[in-house]
Amino acid sequence: MEEEQKLKLQEELLEAKMFLQAVINGIRDEIIIIDMAYRIKGANEAFVKRLGKPKHEIVGEYCYWVLHNMDKPCDMLNHRCPVQDTLKIGEPCGVLYTHFEGRGVRCDRIIACPALEDLGVVTQLVVMEGEIAKSKKNSGTLFDIQMLTPQGKLAAAVAHELNNPLAVILGFTDLLMEKMDSGSQSHEILKAVERQALSCKRIVECLSIFTRYPETTEHSTDINVNLERMISVIENVLVAKKITIDKNLAEDLPKAKGDTGDLRQVFMNLATNAIAAMNRGGHLTVSTRLNTSGNRLEILFKDTGHGIKGEYRDKIFDPFFTTRKARKGAGLGLSVSYDLVSKYGGDITFETVAEEEDRERKGTAFTVSLPVAPLESELT
Numbered sequence: 001m002e003e004e005q006k007l008k009l010q011e012e013l014l015e016a017k018m019f020l021q022a023v024i025n026g027i028r029d030e031i032i033i034i035d036m037a038y039r040i041k042g043a044n045e046a047f048v049k050r051l052g053k054p055k056h057e058i059v060g061e062y063c064y065w066v067l068h069n070m071d072k073p074c075d076m077l078n079h080r081c082p083v084q085d086t087l088k089i090g091e092p093c094g095v096l097y098t099h100f101e102g103r104g105v106r107c108d109r110i111i112a113c114p115a116l117e118d119l120g121v122v123t124q125l126v127v128m129e130g131e132i133a134k135s136k137k138n139s140g141t142l143f144d145i146q147m148l149t150p151q152g153k154l155a156a157a158v159a160h161e162l163n164n165p166l167a168v169i170l171g172f173t174d175l176l177m178e179k180m181d182s183g184s185q186s187h188e189i190l191k192a193v194e195r196q197a198l199s200c201k202r203i204v205e206c207l208s209i210f211t212r213y214p215e216t217t218e219h220s221t222d223i224n225v226n227l228e229r230m231i232s233v234i235e236n237v238l239v240a241k242k243i244t245i246d247k248n249l250a251e252d253l254p255k256a257k258g259d260t261g262d263l264r265q266v267f268m269n270l271a272t273n274a275i276a277a278m279n280r281g282g283h284l285t286v287s288t289r290l291n292t293s294g295n296r297l298e299i300l301f302k303d304t305g306h307g308i309k310g311e312y313r314d315k316i317f318d319p320f321f322t323t324r325k326a327r328k329g330a331g332l333g334l335s336v337s338y339d340l341v342s343k344y345g346g347d348i349t350f351e352t353v354a355e356e357e358d359r360e361r362k363g364t365a366f367t368v369s370l371p372v373a374p375l376e377s378e379l380t
Contacts, residue, residue: 005176006186009193013169016200030129033115034083038062038073041124063127080272082112085233086125090114093233094265115199124199169197220255220373221263223288223297230267231286234275242281250289256297256370258344263370266337270301270366273334277305277364295372302365307354316350346370 025045033042040063048055051066063083064070074081085093094111115124173194180187227249238245256263274284282304289298308316317338338348352364 005172006189006193009169009172009176009190012165013193013197013200016165016169016197032063032127034063034112034125034127036087036123038064038083040066080268082110083125083127086112086114088233089229091229092261094261095268166197166201170194170201173197219257219259221258221260222253223256223263223299223370224249224253226260226264227267227286227288227299230264230271233268234271237275238284241275241278243275243278244283246283246285248285248287250287253288253290253297255373256344257373258341258346258370262340262344266340266368267299267301269334269337270368273366274301274303274305274364277303277307279305282363290372291369297370297372299368299370300365301368302363304363307357307362307364308350308352309354309356313352317348341368341370344370 027044028046030047030050031044032040032047035041040059040061043055043058048058051058058066064073068074073084080095082093082095085095092111092113094109110127110129113126113128115126173190177187177190177194180190227247231245231247235245271284271286278284284304285300285302287300287302289300290296291298317334334348341348347369348366349369350364350366353361355362
């Protein structure tokens with residue numbers, strides 16, 4: 001009887017994996033699986049098609065070689081790598097990249113999600129890339145983000161449908177393993193089934209993360225925890241750039257209204273801009289506090305960089321506005337950050353002194369203001 005149950009579980013798992021692979025191949029967004037050594041372990045058809053190479057020339061190669069023709073992992077000093085971010089903190093990380101195509105600009109969103117094995121150890125990453133915006137330079141077109149494409153809706157539906165059978169497979173696998181000796185062959189087979197089912201479950205979770213971006217919900221998040229994790233990601237860059245950091249995080253803060261992933265992206269964008277403004281070294285201050293009314297949290301990012309010139313100050317939140325050289329950014333960071341904060345009833349303001357105005361006082365301070373999250377008792 002137990003042998004029949006094992007065979008049935010293996011068949012159900014195989015069917016689930018084949019169905020998931022078929023759906024992933026049908027998604028136009030590019031998806032790859034990367035191991036801890038940055039080797040590509042799998043790719044969907046969209047990724048293979050974009051590269052224009054046979055799949056066997058992609059799988060097994062290093063992602064930095066296949067994607068960027070480099071012989072070592074990407075340099076975090078020049079651009080963020082969501083894979084490295086995820087490997088460092090063990091949680092999903094995302095980034096916006098811009099590509100210049102003739103007279104146009106394309107914006108892609110890349111998310112890296114950890115795939116967990118036994119004991120919660122990260123062994124692989126699922127990386128997804130999809131186009132979220134396209135605009136012609138100087139066209140005056142507003143940044144129209146169409147986050148949830150038809151393919152995204154399909155992925156969300158598939159994620160929902162696969163969760164139930166995967167939960168059943170994992171439940172019965174656990175039940176059968178309890179009845180067997182830990183060193184037996186049957187136990188080892190079931191452990192393999194469990195590992196593969198958990199891998200499928202994590203991929204499904206990543207698909208859900210990739211498709212839920214536009215939702216506005218009554219989420220709450222710990223601001224200080226998010227800032228600490230963001231700082232741990234950039235600390236090596238700060239050292240390399242000769243930038244010191246001062247953290248003044250107020251204790252016992254209430255939670256802020258907002259989604260953890262959204263606000264983590266906002267904080268990373270502001271920190272990245274501050275670092276870019278201090279190309280000859282400097283000092284970054286990150287602080288949090290509760291306002292005097294007790295209803296809003298304020299997060300400060302203050303740098304000692306070159307400041308913002310007067311003629312640019314009314315444009316910095318405009319989509320595609322940037323003062324950086326071509327191919328070093330298309331000015332979407334602040335625009336996206338402002339939109340993300342605004343959807344939770346928040347705001348971003350800034351004060352700046354340009355280097356030409358006062359060399360001693362130069363620098364910029366961005367303040368993110370977010371409403372305090374309602375208590376759970378107030379939501380019911």
